[in-house]
Amino acid sequence: MDASALNDPRLKALMEEERTKALANEFVAKLTDVCWDKCITGSIGSSFSRSEASRFQQAPPDTNLEIDGRLMVEYSLRCDLVSLLFTMENSKVEAETDVQPLERKPLRSLAPMLPTTFGYDVETQSAYPMLVFVMPFRRCFSSERRQQSSAPMKMKQAPVPLKATPISMAFPVPQHEHETSDEDYEPFPNQKKPTLQKPPKRTRQVGDCDAGNIKRRSIRRSLNKDLVSCPSTSEGPSESVEVIMTMFDSLRRRILQLDEKEDACRRADLKAGTLMMQNGLRINNLKIIGPVPGVEIGDIFFFRIEMCIVGLHAPAMAGIDYICAKNVGKDETLAVSIISSGGYENDDDDTDVLVYTGQGGNSRHKEKHDQKLERGNLALMNSMKKKNLIRVVRSAQDPFCNSSKIYIYDGLYKIEDSWMDKAKNGFSVFKYKLRREPGQPDGISVWKMIEKWNRIPQQEITVSQKGAYLNFEVFWTGDRGWGLRSWDPIRAGAFICEYAGHVMDELHTNMDDKEHEYAFQASWFGYKVLKWNLGAELLEEVSGNVTTESLKKLPIVISAKDSGNVARFLNHSCSPNLLWQPVQYDHGDDSYPHIMFFAMKHIPPMTELTYDYGTRGTPPGVKGEFPNACKLKPCLCGSTNCRGSF
């Protein structure tokens, strides 16, 4: 090639764009590596280019991105990407020099962590036109900053998948400083305590069993106390379900992490589930026909055992749950719920009718035989005669993990018909035709709808990499203006996005000003963040000394007025499904926290994403007048424990 051609500005621009694309792909790969539990979110367009991104940046917000009645914000996601691309470049050097392969493994943490992988360096800001403007606002907590900067070095020694900083480090706790210094913090102790070993296995040995029981009893006591002190348990069944689910997930992650160290990571879901069951950490123990308190239609589950601990479907393996005849004092068994794994159901798009195959006759350990009218099959037959309601759980492929399924609670059905049929292996099976009760909220139908939408771009884009996508959609909520939701299911703990915008000094910002309508103010973490610590006692670990009082206010405001991303559309809710965490990109002295959003619970598709804005007024625990208190806004979140304003 002619050397002079290399100086052609068009070629340069092209190369630059190609390079950005390559970086984008690499970034996706990296994000896949580091995100929690292989569950990546963050949508990155396959045809990313910087010019497109800057076009979006320059475009006024809320304009010209409407497609097919839906406001698409794909471009803004690319802004997200750009903001992280450059930090990735930085961390690349670090990754190469890093001798510990563990560093690249997915982060699985019990307590909220602050991943510091993307070593963002303010120095690079001048080299690239960043879409996220991170400005020095002021130097603060100079003594604490030293502690912070020493933390990542320490973390490197620990067998942590990612360098991680606990919240307590981002929010230094002056009142506890003498007792909870960095030295005391052991997220993943090198020296494994005896009690830190794997959770007690089910065992038939008498002596072992006794010891285990005693241990479990003591755990139960301390845990119940903890749960009682947790405000949400008294607030209603949905909060209880939330607590149980959160605990399960944090426990599962921790077990996975501990098992990984021992090179034996198998069925952490079952281990976590069993541990919780043994400690009575479950709800809706008594089987009931009809709705389960706290579980809504459309709720999603990523493990069968999750449905056991919330009482939606008790059997760990079997697909049909039924009430035992003798327990009810009657001479018939009745079905309670079924799980349709998708093997036999009819393939058409009718979301109201389900043809379900009975159980039995298909054992791999025994000879196959005809199904008998017993157990679940009998229960379903009786329920058909009685015209009883059956809870139905349907399943779908996890779009982010090919080998796993997602279970969707689809509400109540009635059995209309039943007949015998021949299976492929020649043996006869029972078939049941179920029809969904009318007037129920959308369940599986939402999934079918999204499936169709997702098919469209796939036809348009050819040889496109099947990366991890999270398709965001900005939608009109009605009374609360624009809101944000996702077409894809989101796992608890998954990374959602960063709050992009100008960082401003809170002290010099009047939040009552109208121009700060789109602004993030780092106020207090909801107490719900602390729930991620609840499972720690089950593994007999000391949970971190993170309390709501210890979380200080971050003195920053991020304005998304002139530049921003989808995060600006996140609305407030007093019962949010997202939480934010300040993330230290860099590890030098010039560190500025970035605000990252993570899913607090499993979020079904098309559910509005919200976080707790905290309060604009005087935060709880502050006596007297708070200097930065603003006028309160009325809250329209509509949750049962709404505070009324924020």
Next chain:
DNA sequence: GTCGTTTCAGGGAC
């Protein structure tokens, strides 16, 4: 990606 193998648990029935 697909197939086969291994391993795990709750709870009804007795």
Next chain:
DNA sequence: CGTCCCTGAAACGA
């Protein structure tokens, strides 16, 4: 109360 047995799914490797 203890034990058997029935029930698939998650994870991993070939």
